[in-house]
Amino acid sequence: MPMPAHPPKNPSSPFSSFRGHHVGIRVPDYDAAKAWYTEKLDFRVLQEWPYGELKLAYLCPPDDDNFHVELLGGPVPFPQEVLNDLGVSLQRGGYQHMCVHVDDVDAARAELASRGVDLIGEPFEIEDISRRLAFFRDPWGNMIELSQKLAGAGS
The missing domain is CATH 3.10.180.10 (2,3-Dihydroxybiphenyl 1,2-Dioxygenase, domain 1)
Structure with missing residues (x-):
């Protein structure tokens, strides 16, 4: 069964600029997670930066520059x-x-x-x-x- 047509767009909405950008994934081991996503899924590292005690990175799929996974790495008190x-x-x-x-x-x-x-x-x-x-x-x-x-x- 084909998907139905999308409902009409609403360019007058104050949120009409919303677009998907990234999903954040909290991990206890930044280096291991970065290695896993890059080695197992061939994700590419776009940017890395610190945030307090955490290490963060934007990772991109192998052939997509529009979607990112944001790794947030550091000890997780409640896994x-x-x-x-x-x-x-x-x-x-x-x-x-x-x-x-x-x-x-x-x-x-x-x-x-x-x-x-x-x-x-x-x-x-x-x-x-x-x-x-x-x-x-x-x-x-x-x-x-x-x-x-x-x-x-x-x-």
């Missing part, structure tokens, strides 16, 4: 629970995952597996949104979704 099940994660409030588009979920997932990335469950399709999806997580339990547009899908 999140690492979950092994997508369904269980949906029972929690707050941050759930970030999503990246891929051309082929299965090929991306196979490459992640070859790099030792922790995969969660099996790929699945949701016809209501015309997507094939799969999940994996970083070593600190932050879930990342792979999303592939199904053939014949609209937006």
